[in-house]
Amino acid sequence: MRELLGNEGFDRFVEAMRQQAPVSIRLNPFKQPKSDIGDGWGRGTAKVPWHPGSLYLHERPVFTLDPSFHAGTYYVQEASSMFLHEALRQTVDFSEPLKLLDLCAAPGGKSTLLADLVSPESLLVANEAIRPRVAALRENLEKWGAWNIAVTHADAGEYAALEDWFDVVVTDAPCSGEGLFRKDPDSVREWSPAHVEMCSVRQRHILAAAVATLRPGGVLAYSTCTFNTTENEDNVDWLLKTFPLERLSLEIPSDWGITASANGYRFFPHKLRGEGFFIAILRKKDGIGQKHRTAAAFKNINPLAKGIVPEISRWLHPDTEAKYFQTPSGEMLALPARLESDYRVLDKFLKIKWFGTMVGELKGKDFVPSHALALSRQVATNLPALDLEREQALRFLKKETFELPLDTLRGWALARYEGLNLGWVKVLPGRMNNYLPPERRIRMSLEAQ
Numbered sequence: 001m002r003e004l005l006g007n008e009g010f011d012r013f014v015e016a017m018r019q020q021a022p023v024s025i026r027l028n029p030f031k032q033p034k035s036d037i038g039d040g041w042g043r044g045t046a047k048v049p050w051h052p053g054s055l056y057l058h059e060r061p062v063f064t065l066d067p068s069f070h071a072g073t074y075y076v077q078e079a080s081s082m083f084l085h086e087a088l089r090q091t092v093d094f095s096e097p098l099k100l101l102d103l104c105a106a107p108g109g110k111s112t113l114l115a116d117l118v119s120p121e122s123l124l125v126a127n128e129a130i131r132p133r134v135a136a137l138r139e140n141l142e143k144w145g146a147w148n149i150a151v152t153h154a155d156a157g158e159y160a161a162l163e164d165w166f167d168v169v170v171t172d173a174p175c176s177g178e179g180l181f182r183k184d185p186d187s188v189r190e191w192s193p194a195h196v197e198m199c200s201v202r203q204r205h206i207l208a209a210a211v212a213t214l215r216p217g218g219v220l221a222y223s224t225c226t227f228n229t230t231e232n233e234d235n236v237d238w239l240l241k242t243f244p245l246e247r248l249s250l251e252i253p254s255d256w257g258i259t260a261s262a263n264g265y266r267f268f269p270h271k272l273r274g275e276g277f278f279i280a281i282l283r284k285k286d287g288i289g290q291k292h293r294t295a296a297a298f299k300n301i302n303p304l305a306k307g308i309v310p311e312i313s314r315w316l317h318p319d320t321e322a323k324y325f326q327t328p329s330g331e332m333l334a335l336p337a338r339l340e341s342d343y344r345v346l347d348k349f350l351k352i353k354w355f356g357t358m359v360g361e362l363k364g365k366d367f368v369p370s371h372a373l374a375l376s377r378q379v380a381t382n383l384p385a386l387d388l389e390r391e392q393a394l395r396f397l398k399k400e401t402f403e404l405p406l407d408t409l410r411g412w413a414l415a416r417y418e419g420l421n422l423g424w425v426k427v428l429p430g431r432m433n434n435y436l437p438p439e440r441r442i443r444m445s446l447e448a449q
Helices: 002-017 067-071 080-089 109-117 131-144 156-162 185-190 193-213 233-242 309-313 337-349 371-375 390-397
Strands: 023-027 054-057 074-076 099-102 123-127 149-152 166-172 214-224 245-247 265-267 277-284 322-326 331-336 352-355 357-363 366-369 385-387 411-417 420-428 431-434
Touching: 023 109, 067 074, 067 390, 067 411, 067 420, 074 109, 080 109, 080 166, 080 214, 080 265, 080 277, 099 109, 109 123, 109 131, 109 166, 123 337, 131 149, 131 352, 131 371, 149 337, 156 193, 156 337, 166 193, 193 214, 193 233, 214 233, 233 245, 233 277, 309 322, 322 337, 331 337, 337 352, 357 371, 371 420, 385 420, 390 411, 390 420
Parallel strands: 099 123, 099 166, 123 149, 166 214, 385 411
Antiparallel strands: 023 054, 023 074, 149 352, 214 277, 245 277, 265 277, 322 331, 331 357, 357 366, 411 420, 420 431
């Protein structure tokens, strides 16, 4: 780092690394509560300069005990990594229908950011190669509420089957994590020169797959949360020498504190309010163009029986243009009608873990709505709802029950906080059933707030 920064810069860098890491959140533009997020946090009003829907906080609150967090009103994201928004805004036309791939997506920060940028006609694929991390990715995308998404579990190399198919590929590659040292002690213990070299080799494997699946003229965003040149500039240099790519320059105000390097842009904690980060934007040189692929049908899901569709569709917003399917386990799935052919292609070549919106399932003659539907932007707005106070909302999120007024409605209802859906309850005479999935419940004591 002294070699990279010089003596004066190194001293300032070391001092910054001793300071508390800044806390920042990115707001969901499609889900905002009636009152201010985090009322009582003592939050700051400063925005992250490179993202319009962001906030720095004065301190780190207990996010787990904020019902708005579980409703998907914001994502806790490190400020530097939000720069992806600005980098792609300058280099991609998001008014067009696009196919986007987040190749190393878990836990979902960049995928949710991309979901806000794309048009409704676009398809966003979020992939995670490490199986235990897929559940967190799906949970965060479900909370965010977009439905023009697919989640896959595949090694990057498996995407070679979709050569020249995506317009944008984001590769936030697994790295040695030097930029996380001040907030993640594990990354310090795991670091070694050998680990840096291993990460660099793994990143090249992932990047080769990213380039293969990118169409000519498409944009590749490569980023890491580390400082060394081996995983950053050297890998970009390798990309430029190995593949038909060109690096794109960005217009960046000098007061943002971002450092331009030979092959990308660097974020140092002593120059801005953020952690260590590196990003490069490249374009695949023009060639034949995007390959057209088709698939006749889905492998494991079948169209929903036509007689059931009217009953199921009433749970979705009337403007929703959906195709309905049923999985082997009986779950009913709504897919954006305009993206059905793209989903079939994904299904043909990859292991898809989730796509569209799970609407619910029939248990006997009773329809049971899914938790994903409650959090989706596509859920109908005229469904019965219970408006909960904060204490009730937290008890709901702990999967507890509580007393309801005698005149409360009966049957299925959305549990709602500040006008935002948290999940489903079923109100019966004298009691209520809480349908929050057990794996989503709060395990923390409410006294921790």
